[in-house]
Amino acid sequence: MFVHSISHYIPTKVLDNAYFSELTGLSNEELFKKSGIITRRVVNEGENTNTMALEAVANAFEKSPIPANEINLIVGGTYSPYDTVGTLAHIVQEKYKIDKAKVVSVSSACSTFINAMELVQGYFAMNKASKAIVVVSEHNSAYYNEKNPISGHLWGDGAAALIVSKNRISENDLQVIDIYTEGLGHIGKGPEGVYLRPFDGGIQMPDGRNVFIHASKYMSQITKDILEKNGYSLNDLTFLVPHQANIRIIETVANILELKREQTLINITELGNTGCASSAIALSQNTEKYKSGNIMVATVFGGGYSCGAMLLKKI
């Protein structure tokens, strides 16, 4: 399977550490030290998970060799929905009047992007679809308590979209060599480590330490595993595209994998944790860097817990 176009949308409103410093009493330095975040973007009035998804998809179609009327699968991914019935996938279908398509939205927390890609792989394997949109979008600021000194300052909003099909179309394609996902509800704090309960406290991360330990371990391990399973080694890896939960987790993973600083694609410093959209946005932001033969691994860890990795090659 091949990615023909990838794009993203980031809202324009910027919140800096001074904003959260005022709310929580923590200093700018403490906030930066805890997370590596300098700014995060949040929606403007009237924007939400669905509107951001539409913006990202519009941007992806601008560069897509596949027009909307040929799409036969739309997969949405979010844990911060605007509408759980009229989901981001349905809104995309409505906007482009895409008929005869499979349409579903998924959540496996911050690892949802890779689960969504794996779901596409499943539809392609069944020959029930051949040309897909994957759109991931998070509106964390709808659900967070910005005054929470433990996790309130971590979150950002944003979206990304990919146009994917079974066959290679152009030299700009990224080949999806392999996808791996694993549920980790039975590990560590599991479903109590991070949660988003819409009518019971919104998004909370009561035990960041537990998340840190397991995210660092699994994101590095599954990166090694997916490379080795496909005949590659860490020496073949060009770029790591990690989930952006915390710069300290990303640094730990990069250290375990002995990567050079420039090999790890990072956007948390400017965007905060944009949930399941974060690694997809990072993949999109850096498309100009990918050269023929480059190997990329997107590696993610999410609440639940969950993890996932995707091995990509620039054609």
Add this chain to the structure above:
Amino acid sequence: MFVHSISHYIPTKVLDNAYFSELTGLSNEELFKKSGIITRRVVNEGENTNTMALEAVANAFEKSPIPANEINLIVGGTYSPYDTVGTLAHIVQEKYKIDKAKVVSVSSACSTFINAMELVQGYFAMNKASKAIVVVSEHNSAYYNEKNPISGHLWGDGAAALIVSKNRISENDLQVIDIYTEGLGHIGKGPEGVYLRPFDGGIQMPDGRNVFIHASKYMSQITKDILEKNGYSLNDLTFLVPHQANIRIIETVANILELKREQTLINITELGNTGCASSAIALSQNTEKYKSGNIMVATVFGGGYSCGAMLLKKI
């Protein structure tokens, strides 16, 4: 693929039409006439989407020839989540300490049950999983406005769970012959016909007439289509297992298909609209009726819009 065990959980608290009559000013007769609902069940304190999912799964495991430690895929389905991060699928994984499993939750509104089954079919086609739990659970009463005279009285809570694998195990199995889903975001009112916006009004059905028209049309059409595509006709159909949104939709579908009254499995009268769990609960409630060679079609329509059908045969 084969269903080895199917079970359900319905909360004990009963709300009758007199309760909603008092809230809305509509008479018992009007409420019944609009929907065919006499009572609905709602959660007791402390119950939610995740706890109901666990109850349904526990009931399914009691009758399952496959033990929990052999499960390698857990698919949750809900549009009324308790937790979008620690999803119902993750909670099931945690409870039974199921390692090395794919875990994801999906929503395609009231048609989610069939989407979840199709997702399992995809994992089986990829050989990434072979033994699965599908659990669907709806906590409508967390999100509805019970005073809304248009749709407040329609909803109920409940859950169902299925244990599914690639291979036939016993004479109690139901064979899944085919699954069809279709997104209908571009049809009629689409994402505006029904919606659930957790922080913007909860669940609403502002245009029941539009839902009625499209649900009746698609639920009947895809039932015919899935039978014919697989070499059957309506004469071969033993039981129709429809989504339970409104008795008038079910009656219209049954009339279009020229079914006898006893061929249509109904629970909306006692349970209200239990969302994506409704047809799965109906399938579970009637397992004693299925005889060798019987053909069943589960047919669903949901907000978004979306539809889906599943063709089953009792071995």
